[in-house]
Amino acid sequence: MTANSPTERGRWIALSVLCMGELMILLDATIVNVALDTIRRDLGFDQSTLAWVVNGYLIAFGGLLMLSGRLGDLFGKRRVYLSGLAVFIAASVACAFAQSQLVLVAARFFQGVGGALTSAVILGMIVTMFPEPDKRAKAIGAYGFITSSGGSLGLVLGGALTDGLDWNWIFLINLPIGLLTVALSLRFVPDQAGVGAGRGPDWLGAALLTLGLMLAVYTILEVGEHGWASAGTPATAAAAVALVAAFLVRQAKTSNPLVPLGLFRSRPVAAANGVQLLMVAAMFGVFFFGALYLQQALRFGPLQVGLAFLPAALTMGLTALRLSGPCLLRFGPRTTMLVGLSSILLCLLLFSRAPVDGGYPLDVLPALVLFGLGGGLVFPAMMGLAMSGATDADAGLTSGLLSTTYQVGGAVGLAVLSSIAAARAGDDPSPAATTAGFSLSYLVAAALVLGAIAVAVVFVRTPQPVEAADARADHA
Known part of the structure; x- marks a missing residue:
């Protein structure tokens, strides 16, 4: 070979x-x-x-x-x-x-x-x-x-x-x-x-894009560390927006663009990235607030927290490996994504009800299993949908765009949800106050997942399942 x-x-x-x-x-x-x-x-x-x-x-x-x-x-x-x-x-x-x-x-x-x-x-x-x-x-x-x-x-x-x-x-x-x-x-x-x-x-375009995205990531991280009122946040956010805007203008005018803008008009690519942006903004909170809840309310140690999340990882991994492929072939990406997003939505709603004196088997484990099931269905469906709109000439760009959406969406979501949780808890450091902040953030995250469901319903077309197409071809 x-x-x-x-x-x-x-x-x-x-x-x-x-x-x-x-x-x-x-x-x-x-x-x-x-x-x-x-x-x-x-x-x-x-x-x-x-x-x-x-x-x-x-x-x-x-x-x-x-x-x-x-x-x-x-x-x-x-x-x-x-x-x-x-x-x-x-x-x-x-x-x-x-x-x-x-x-x-x-x-x-x-x-x-x-x-x-x-x-x-x-x-x-x-x-x-x-x-x-x-x-x-x-x-x-x-x-x-x-x-x-x-x-x-x-x-x-x-x-x-x-x-x-x-x-x-x-x-x-x-x-x-x-x-x-x-x-x-x-x-x-x-x-x-x-x-x-x-x-x-287009090295100038590459510089504009890279600097713009780096500044955007830096701004998001600063918001997560110091809040929205941080002194430098407005300036770096404005600079990031200006650099990315300048990049898009240059790509529209140059005869040799680094990123062909036609890619963003592809319905599968746009829909997949839209779903992912909203979904990961909600999902990052599960790991972040879930870990804090386990440590602050249930008094778990660092290694115990890692082990506590293993059921979610195993469920997600096995679902992606064993279940997502047959579901995609039989039902298509839209139905598979909707089932997965619904499972994540239920997970967030369960987490929002977790009490300060809760227990892992009853208040955490079921939500983590639902989280793993949903993620294992959504991620492969989303990847397949995005890459179905790519050619060999822009498959790398499409892959990079999907990864960027994941990173930026997760960072923005975590910054927003953290701010909401902190505002709800106020100056009260007690487990009861922080748990109340987590609960409100989970409800906001659930609203983001509802937005992802709406994007999937409206913008993701329902292709003919592969098995049905094969059967019709055999009959003919």
């Missing part, structure tokens, strides 16, 4: 390798959260500077996803993917051996760069490798399994490594995993030639 002409078995091996790379990136996005207190003590961070260990990664990652996806279309998705892995591995080693705050934050920023280059093109590579509807549904389901379970696994693994070894190992573990992923990618992942850059990439 060659890299350019994979066999049937080779395609599934390549999928496994790509999922391994995605899992490494996803683990790193959450694994560090468990070790933050240890990092603070060892390197002398205060509370405000410690946030940059996380924010440095998120700003680079969220700001570069769309550009990375487009670079994959222009210069070859595997080339960009492997470049991202190389940057990510090198930055991980730098993080592991960092002896100062500046070195660690800078290394985390470059980890975000590598993570964006790697993650942005993976979904585009998968849909190109699997053009057949049934096999594509299975492949996206497997990818959805990884993306849905990676975050919770990171919390558990981070706690185990930090408690058993040291915080340096949460970064150093990426070295053997990353090198193995590179070796297997060179062997099994097919090389997909890019469409070429024509007269050269």
Whole structure:
């Protein structure tokens, strides 16, 4: 088997390798959260500077996803993917051996760069490798399994490594995993030639887009840290909007756009990103407020919190892997999404009723199972819908756009919901007051999911299920 002409078995091996790379990136996005207190003590961070260990990664990652996806279309998705892995591995080693705050934050920023280059093109590579509807549904389901379970696994693994070894190992573990992923990618992942850059990439447009998105992510993070009244928030928000607007104007006028604006007129792409924007804005609150509720009301420790979320991760992963593909083939993306969104809606309503003196089996576990079931159905359906509107020439861009929507929607949603919870609790730090704040935020999150349901009902068309089409063709 060659890299350019994979066999049937080779395609599934390549999928496994790509999922391994995605899992490494996803683990790193959450694994560090468990070790933050240890990092603070060892390197002398205060509370405000410690946030940059996380924010440095998120700003680079969220700001570069769309550009990375487009670079994959222009210069070859595997080339960009492997470049991202190389940057990510090198930055991980730098993080592991960092002896100062500046070195660690800078290394985390470059980890975000590598993570964006790697993650942005993976979904585009998968849909190109699997053009057949049934096999594509299975492949996206497997990818959805990884993306849905990676975050919770990171919390558990981070706690185990930090408690058993040291915080340096949460970064150093990426070295053997990353090198193995590179070796297997060179062997099994097919090389997909890019469409070429024509007269050269639109570097000015790339700079406007990247700086605009980075400023947008930074503004959202500042709101989450300091609230909407933070002194610099209006200025950075206005600058982000201005840069993105300037980018769109340039793309409309230039003869060689970095991002063809026609992509945004694609009904499947627009609908999928609209659903995702509203849904993840609501879903991020489940992990954030759920973890706080477990710690503050139920008195769980950090590792117990990670283990408590495992049922959600397992349910979501197994649903994406085993159930989403058959549902997509039989009922189509619209019905599958609506069932999944309804399950998430019910989860949020249950969480909104969780009492301050509640218990995990009755007040948390059922909601987490519903959350996992809903996410396992919605994410593969949404990915499949978005990528159905993409061609080989813009699959990377579509993948990067979907990832950007996920990151930005989740960050905005978390900032808004956190502000609502804080305003409801006021200056009262008691578990009863904070739980009341969580309950109100869950109800607002439920309203966001209702918005996602409305988008799916109005804008997602109902294609003929594949099985019905095949049966009609056989009858004819």
